[in-house]
Amino acid sequence: MYILDINIVELSTSIFVLIVGVATTLYGVNKNRKISKFKSLGLKTEGEVFDLIKKEDPEDSSYICIIRFLTKNNIWITREPSAYFSHFGIKKGDKVQVFYDPENPNDFVVYNPITNPIFTIPIIVGIIITIGALYSVIRVLIAND
Secondary structure, three states: OHHHHHHHHHHHHHHHHHHHHHHHHHHHHHHHHHHHHHHHHOEEEEEEEEEEEEOOOOOOOOEEEEEEEEOOOOOEEEEOOOOOOOOOOOOOOOEEEEEEEOOEEEEEEEEOOOOHHHHHHHHHHHHHHHHHHHHHHHHHHHHHO
16 A cells, blocks of 8 residues: 555656646747747848836846837837747847738737747757656556556
8 A cells, every 4th residue: 555655646746747848848839839930921020129128026137128120011110029039138229030910010029040949948848858757657657557
């Protein structure tokens, strides 16, 4: 009976880690998919970092990045991007690549070829965690037979 309790604890821990691995992988896939969708279906233009506004939360030292760009219909869009992008090292006035939805130009992403591949990291880490957790679940189930 005592061995069964240890296996249940080990199995539930492995299943929890498996869920974390799958969630991490899906997070990375979702971020990559959104950027890829805009790159393939959206219109590309050059934008500029219009402003960097410090968040009001005193415990949060990050900034909101306001981008400004001109659409093909000569309409200025000045706002925060639809999807998060790492604006590490970016300064006010810097030029950036913008991909926007031609039907709704307020829906846009900033493509940074240096930092956007960072969203591949959660995919890789999630897959590694998932494989390790699957191995652990199988090992516990086989040991229980």
